[in-house]
Amino acid sequence: MKPVRTAARAMLASIFVAGGIRVLLNPDASAATARRVTDRVGPLLEKVDPRIPTDARSLVRIKAVSDVAAGLALATGHFTRPAAALLAAGLVPATVAAGRQDALRNLGLLGGLLLAAVDTEGRPGLRYRTSHAVDRSQRSMRRAVRSAKRDARIAAMSASAARRLPG
Structure with missing residues (x-):
């Protein structure tokens, strides 16, 4: 083309x-x-x-x-x-x-x-790139929040288990 x-x-x-x-x-x-x-x-x-x-x-x-x-x-x-x-x-x-x-x-x-x-020569235009960058950052943020919650639950369970151990 x-x-x-x-x-x-x-x-x-x-x-x-x-x-x-x-x-x-x-x-x-x-x-x-x-x-x-x-x-x-x-x-x-x-x-x-x-x-x-x-x-x-x-x-x-x-x-x-x-x-x-x-x-x-x-x-x-x-x-x-x-x-x-x-x-x-x-x-x-x-x-x-x-x-x-x-x-x-x-x-x-x-x-x-x-x-x-x-004509953008087949490349995405600025509007497309901006909206998709926002979508990607929102998805990344949601993943980070889920990961942080999961890590917090694991840490809480580990701390609880550590308290029950003798010594």
């Missing part, structure tokens, strides 16, 4: 790496499309921190850099779950900005990214 998973991640990441590089080389083409979203988000970003760039060209370049970095991380198998989550989060405003023309394609990409974001 590992070769299939590796190939699928590389194929999924390739569109983001290639698209990010294309936008970095020519950000003005994408900035015009992104203005639908950046004009609404810009005032909110200014309220959060005035140092954050709010113009469409800068925001498109920031997204392109994050797409390339996260795409490379996903393709190489490093930080795959956070990288997929970052790409999925960036895909939502891109879909809104692009409108109907890329909506279905982006919806398919979003589905693949969501699968990659929750």
Whole structure:
């Protein structure tokens, strides 16, 4: 399953790496499309921190850099779950900005990214491991209590028997 998973991640990441590089080389083409979203988000970003760039060209370049970095991380198998989550989060405003023309394609990409974001590669997830660790520790504690009670009974019987012996 590992070769299939590796190939699928590389194929999924390739569109983001290639698209990010294309936008970095020519950000003005994408900035015009992104203005639908950046004009609404810009005032909110200014309220959060005035140092954050709010113009469409800068925001498109920031997204392109994050797409390339996260795409490379996903393709190489490093930080795959956070990288997929970052790409999925960036895909939502891109879909809104692009409108109907890329909506279905982006919806398919979003589905693949969501699968990659929750993929544990066949290993149990954190929730499973935590709940099972709690169960194991509770069982271990119950065994220890039973063992301590049994040892206490044996010690009490030994002490009682020792008192009855002469001498």
